[in-house]
Amino acid sequence: MTALLRVENVTKRFGGLVAVDHVSFELHEGEILGLIGPNGAGKTTLFNCINGIYRPEEGRIYFRGQDITGWKPYYVARLGMARTHQIVRPLAELTVRENVMVGAAFGSKQYDLRTAAHIADEVMEFLGLAERAEMLAGSLNVAQKKRLELARALAAEPKLLLLDEVLAGLNPAEIAQMVEIVKAIREERGITILMIEHVMHAIMNVSDRIIVLDFGKLIAEGTPEEVSNNPKVIEAYLGDPELALKLTRKSNA
Amino acid sequence: MKESKRAFPLADVLPGLPDQHWASFVLPLAVVLGLALFPFITGKDVHRETMFTVLRAIVMAVSLNIILGYTGYVSFGHVVFYGLGGYVGFYLVSEKGMSLWVALLAGGLAAGLLAWVIGAGILRLRGAYFALVTIGVNEAVRALIQNLDIFGGPLGLEMNFSVYKAYGGPQAMLQMTYNILVGLAVIAVLLSYAVRTSKFGLGLLAIREDEDAAEVMGIIAPKAKTWAYVLSAILPGMVGALFFFRNGSIEPHEAFPLHISIEAIVMVMLGGYGTVLGPILGAAGYQVMRAFLITNRYLKNIQLTVSGVLLLLIVLFIPAGLIGWLRRRIPASRRILL
Numbered sequence: 001m002t003a004l005l006r007v008e009n010v011t012k013r014f015g016g017l018v019a020v021d022h023v024s025f026e027l028h029e030g031e032i033l034g035l036i037g038p039n040g041a042g043k044t045t046l047f048n049c050i051n052g053i054y055r056p057e058e059g060r061i062y063f064r065g066q067d068i069t070g071w072k073p074y075y076v077a078r079l080g081m082a083r084t085h086q087i088v089r090p091l092a093e094l095t096v097r098e099n100v101m102v103g104a105a106f107g108s109k110q111y112d113l114r115t116a117a118h119i120a121d122e123v124m125e126f127l128g129l130a131e132r133a134e135m136l137a138g139s140l141n142v143a144q145k146k147r148l149e150l151a152r153a154l155a156a157e158p159k160l161l162l163l164d165e166v167l168a169g170l171n172p173a174e175i176a177q178m179v180e181i182v183k184a185i186r187e188e189r190g191i192t193i194l195m196i197e198h199v200m201h202a203i204m205n206v207s208d209r210i211i212v213l214d215f216g217k218l219i220a221e222g223t224p225e226e227v228s229n230n231p232k233v234i235e236a237y238l239g240d241p242e243l244a245l246k247l248t249r250k251s252n253a
Numbered sequence: 254m255k256e257s258k259r260a261f262p263l264a265d266v267l268p269g270l271p272d273q274h275w276a277s278f279v280l281p282l283a284v285v286l287g288l289a290l291f292p293f294i295t296g297k298d299v300h301r302e303t304m305f306t307v308l309r310a311i312v313m314a315v316s317l318n319i320i321l322g323y324t325g326y327v328s329f330g331h332v333v334f335y336g337l338g339g340y341v342g343f344y345l346v347s348e349k350g351m352s353l354w355v356a357l358l359a360g361g362l363a364a365g366l367l368a369w370v371i372g373a374g375i376l377r378l379r380g381a382y383f384a385l386v387t388i389g390v391n392e393a394v395r396a397l398i399q400n401l402d403i404f405g406g407p408l409g410l411e412m413n414f415s416v417y418k419a420y421g422g423p424q425a426m427l428q429m430t431y432n433i434l435v436g437l438a439v440i441a442v443l444l445s446y447a448v449r450t451s452k453f454g455l456g457l458l459a460i461r462e463d464e465d466a467a468e469v470m471g472i473i474a475p476k477a478k479t480w481a482y483v484l485s486a487i488l489p490g491m492v493g494a495l496f497f498f499r500n501g502s503i504e505p506h507e508a509f510p511l512h513i514s515i516e517a518i519v520m521v522m523l524g525g526y527g528t529v530l531g532p533i534l535g536a537a538g539y540q541v542m543r544a545f546l547i548t549n550r551y552l553k554n555i556q557l558t559v560s561g562v563l564l565l566l567i568v569l570f571i572p573a574g575l576i577g578w579l580r581r582r583i584p585a586s587r588r589i590l591l
Contacts, residue, residue: 051469077471085469091462093527095587102459105452106471113452134584152470 107156342494364490
């Protein structure tokens with residue numbers, strides 16, 4: 001099986017700080033790959049390298065068999081990669097529908113406006129945004145804006161979807177809904193997903209595999225069970241594993 | 254899926270937005286044509302001269318709106334295109350003996366070319382930096398022309414009045430240039446409408462709202478911005494060529510006055526940036542106010558002060574302008590008021 005996305009030795013530095021340090025991994029078609037790591041581990045920076053916002057200093061990125069290292073984000077988008085932003089970026093003075101139409105009109109298929117409007121309607125229906133189609137995007141609440149991010153990305157009909165913390169800031173009911181949506185995106189639309197997430201039970205539940213980043217380095221890779229029992233991962237999240245064990249014992253006592 | 258009963262009747266000709274009511278197309282044209290026909294109805298030359306000023310302001314505001322309102326880039330020195338077009342056109346007619354038609358095309362072409370050449374460089378700058386650089390471009394072009402002998406240096410150029418004979422004498426020329434301006438105003442409105450309702454226009458609006466997000470969604474922002482800038486420059490260049498042909502003389506300080514740029518910005522903000530109808534109403538409304546102020550014996554000396562205060566009030570209280578405010582307050586109006 002050939003990889004849809006192959007990241008090879010990617011390194012991104014900001015001055016003296018190595019934000020992403022020789023990271024390599026592969027993502028196969030139809031997979032959901034989770035990307036976890038403590039705050040500041042370089043997860044979003046890695047996303048920014050993959051979709052062309054940053055140009056990595058070292059390493060190569062291959063997508064759909066093409067070397068896309070250093071491509072501008074708009075060419076990467078047109079090749080079939082869409083993403084959501086951790087901090088939502090609605091086109092505030094456009095309506096929800098117009099926001100989603102932008103995704104369809106300029107994404108992988110470059111639809112004309114009429115077709116883009118139909119696709120926007122379908123995607124908004126799928127994500128439960130249909131009633132808000134005519135509202136200005138700036139007037140949505142955070143949960144709705146997160147859905148809007150997802151709607152724009154889906155309307156682009158991508159091969160690969162990068163999800164940057166779509167669950168953050170949602171309540172438990174909304175998280176459960178969103179998890180079902182993410183699963184449905186893969187099952188019904190056949191879109192491969194790479195997602196950053198901090199809500200552990202959710203990402204363990206949806207991911208086929210998980211990779212873990214700490215201080216820019218890839219420290220673990222495997223199934224959710226393998227990763228959650230990996231001492232290196234526990235250390236990255238909780239510091240000293242001995243201390244972590246002690247603390248757990250104390251709280252049980 | 255919604256039925257397309259509201260679908261735009263000219264949809265196959267013009268790329269209207271899917272939900273747009275036909276009135277959104279007819280209304281801006283009707284306003285411009287209504288204003289343009291007014292002097293024909295009254296038959297008075299003085300009304301024609303007033304309307305010439307109004308229509309010139311409309312073309313400037315509607316064109317500026319493409320880069321300012323749709324794309325979100327404040328072109329503060331937009332008058333540079335008017336001045337350059339004016340000089341190029343004037344030179345071709347008065348020094349090279351070419352026809353007004355050639356002058357109009359050349360004026361528009363020169364303005365568009367300047368926008369294309371500088372656009373690639375300066376449109377990388379955002380916000381205040383871009384605005385400042387456009388003022389710099391205006392001053393630089395003015396200084397260049399002031400030092401070019403073929404353009405008459407600081408004294409400018411004078412038209413030999415015999416040139417007008419070819420156009421039926423000065424009186425007929427005044428009417429003919431007015432008719433041409435009406436045509437340019439109609440073209441400006443059609444262009445503005447076509448851009449606003451096209452996929453290209455949707456891309457511009459996305460750039461205005463969040464350029465980085467727009468690029469992530471696949472919009473080739475550098476290309477789109479440059480074309481928006483070129484489109485916003487061409488008609489001001491043609492109007493410049495037309496105005497100075499009619500004027501009979503051209504000087505650097507008359508061709509590149511910064512206050513025309515600023516007034517055009519006020520017009521766009523007054524009527525509603527990013528809309529088709531807004532800049533038209535803004536330009537007409539501003540000119541009416543200006544005419545009232547300069548003919549009022551108490552207010553005539555503080556005309557520009559009033560404009561300044563007006564801009565301040567708009568930005569503070571109705572930043573979306575008249576049409577933008579209506580569109581926000583009454584969502585149903587969005588199909589009609591574009």
